[in-house]
């Protein structure tokens with residue numbers, strides 16, 4: 001029986017993007033980015049279709065922030081190209097600014113400004129600004145319009161950054177770990193706002209996060225960034241439907257993991273071989289278990305399990 005490197009993954013089949021009829025809002029080709037000699041993005045190809053919520057997943061240091069900043073022209077790229085709304089991205093700003101909202105990982109700007117003054121100041125730059133929405137969010141999220149930004153807690157600043165990004169009702173909203181400092185109520189409210197925004201046709205959201213429950217709440221498409229490349233973009237429902245954890249246990253244990261069709265990752269631990277399999281054939285698995293004298297369990301992994309396995 002063929003042997004599989006226990007840490008290796010065979011994610012080739014996962015590389016297919018979800019089918020779409022519309023032109024992508026974000027189109028990235030062969031994007032490269034290094035810091036000194038360390039290459040963080042090693043030739044990213046990525047299409048983000050309009051009207052989707054994309055959850056960008058990856059381990060700490062995988063390059064999520066770097067990728068999001070490169071997309072928006074906030075960080076210079078070393079190679080490849082980025083198109084937003086069908087046009088090359090060369091630098092931030094311009095007409096396109098009105099269509100894009102960005103929530104950075106940290107928000108430390110204008111500490112001397114008061115919340116209301118900051119929002120009014122920012123509104124002046126935008127063609128469209130939903131004042132009713134900002135008023136409602138300030139009240140709902142208990143942000144004091146008269147407080148100075150420098151006096152806000154980290155979570156309150158994150159809320160303000162979200163209000164500022166949503167108020168222009170952007171066509172593309174990019175959020176870098178937007179909920180990291182938010183309490184559970186605020187996270188839920190934030191997801192509500194996000195979904196409300198998404199009810200309008202053609203709106204696209206990309207957000208990086210480690211909180212898989214939020215991705216589940218948003219029914220997001222999942223993009224996995226690993227080893228400097230996009231490993232896959234798949235609707236969450238499809239991942240849930242197709243991925244199974246197959247556990248084969250036998251008293252004598254395993255010297256090598258069995259290989260089955262659709263295998264993405266195999267791990268051997270004591271008497272158990274754990275296989276992450278896409279679209280497994282239940283019949284063949286039963287036949288394999290019988291042949292090998294093993295007990296078979298087929299489980300549906302949670303998104304967090306999947307992330308731990310694949311990231």
Ligand SMILES: Nc1ncnc2c1ncn2[C@@H]1O[C@H](COP(=O)(O)OP(=O)(O)OP(=O)(O)O)[C@@H](O)[C@H]1O
Nearest residue numbers: 035036040058059060061062063064065066067177
């Ligand atoms: N300005 C910089 N100078 C040097 N190295 C950098 C810089 N910014 C990022 N890096 C490096 O690039 C890699 C990717 O960082 P990045 O912040 O994009 O990861 P991330 O996936 O967003 O991580 P996290 O989940 O922890 O926020 C890391 O190894 C980081 O040290």
